[in-house]
Amino acid sequence: MYELVRESAGRVLEKARYICLNRQKLADFAATIDPREIQKRYTYEDDFHLLETAHNPELQLDYVMTVDAINFGSGFSPLWKAQFPRQQSLYMTVASGLKRYVEQGGKLDASFAASVTPTRLAELFGVSVDFPLMAMFAESLNQLGNWVMAEYGGSYAGLLNRLTGEKPAAELIGLLAQKLSCFDDSALYHGEKVYFLKRAQILANDLYLAFEGKGYGRFPDIAHLTMFADNLVPHVFRIEGALEYDHDLLARIEKGEALEAGSLEEIEIRAAGIVCVEEVTNLLGNGLFPAMVDVYLWHLGQAARYKSYLRHLTRTYFY
Numbered sequence: 001m002y003e004l005v006r007e008s009a010g011r012v013l014e015k016a017r018y019i020c021l022n023r024q025k026l027a028d029f030a031a032t033i034d035p036r037e038i039q040k041r042y043t044y045e046d047d048f049h050l051l052e053t054a055h056n057p058e059l060q061l062d063y064v065m066t067v068d069a070i071n072f073g074s075g076f077s078p079l080w081k082a083q084f085p086r087q088q089s090l091y092m093t094v095a096s097g098l099k100r101y102v103e104q105g106g107k108l109d110a111s112f113a114a115s116v117t118p119t120r121l122a123e124l125f126g127v128s129v130d131f132p133l134m135a136m137f138a139e140s141l142n143q144l145g146n147w148v149m150a151e152y153g154g155s156y157a158g159l160l161n162r163l164t165g166e167k168p169a170a171e172l173i174g175l176l177a178q179k180l181s182c183f184d185d186s187a188l189y190h191g192e193k194v195y196f197l198k199r200a201q202i203l204a205n206d207l208y209l210a211f212e213g214k215g216y217g218r219f220p221d222i223a224h225l226t227m228f229a230d231n232l233v234p235h236v237f238r239i240e241g242a243l244e245y246d247h248d249l250l251a252r253i254e255k256g257e258a259l260e261a262g263s264l265e266e267i268e269i270r271a272a273g274i275v276c277v278e279e280v281t282n283l284l285g286n287g288l289f290p291a292m293v294d295v296y297l298w299h300l301g302q303a304a305r306y307k308s309y310l311r312h313l314t315r316t317y318f319y
């Protein structure tokens, strides 16, 4: 499945009209990155994540599955930041909100996901119930929860234990994309199917990180994942001059105008992020792989150098 993502991103960039790659600037930017910093950053930080793997692997599994079922909403971030003025990162607010819920005794298992409502999530995150993201979060969780209740004996461990091949990440990504529309992160680009599979891939990556590649995190094919096509990593490449956006598109983005999910512009931005991370990964060598480079660039992107400029905003279940 991740090969479909890599291949389709290359196809999009060949035809792209709104985005173009500046390979000289990309190489200049890659030259500023220290591979040791990438290695150091590639962890499941416990400052905003629950990290109880050693004591309670099932609790950890429930947490990671839940976080990555709702690891989206970047298109709502201006609204979200108005509710959480101190929090700079939407993701960190969601991850830490779920961590707090578990620490207070809440359960995040498949039955929680199957039955959770927008109201319950609004209470959990401390936002108003009519915040549009709460209904989307509930829908994604209900989809995942009901599927696991019906097909895997009601536990996420039941799902993970059925990944028996030598490419379990590909298997997991394929299952999620084929069975759950909220994970089926793909689109039509000039009539041809293109794939991103961002949350399915980042789920495999987060399990790998939280479980340090063992147990529920055993993904020997982790190095085959592509980067996770969100709105921050392409934005880092734009600020560094490696991606050049069409002038009118950039004006729309900087006005905070939403880009429609599945639009040519949105597809080209996401595909460009994938190609850039592949090329930076190849330039850096050192045994690095795209998921590692992605996590590093996403954290780098939290800095004011990047976050003081608006990224593209798309309201979608995918990132």
Ligand SMILES: Nc1nc2c(c(CN[C@H]3C=C[C@H](O)[C@@H]3O)cn2[C@@H]2O[C@H](COP(=O)(O)O)[C@@H](O)[C@H]2O)c(=O)[nH]1
Binding pocket: 043, 044, 045, 071, 072, 073, 074, 077, 088, 089, 090, 091, 092, 206, 209, 227, 228, 229, 230, 231, 232, 233, 294, 295, 298, 302, 318, 319
């Ligand atoms: N490409 C990429 N996108 C990522 C992440 C993460 C968090 N990953 C953590 C998990 C394990 C590691 O420890 C990482 O630290 C969230 N996102 C996306 O960002 C957006 C929110 O942005 P902001 O408003 O700034 O929080 C939203 O679309 C969300 O889907 C990543 O790693 N890569």
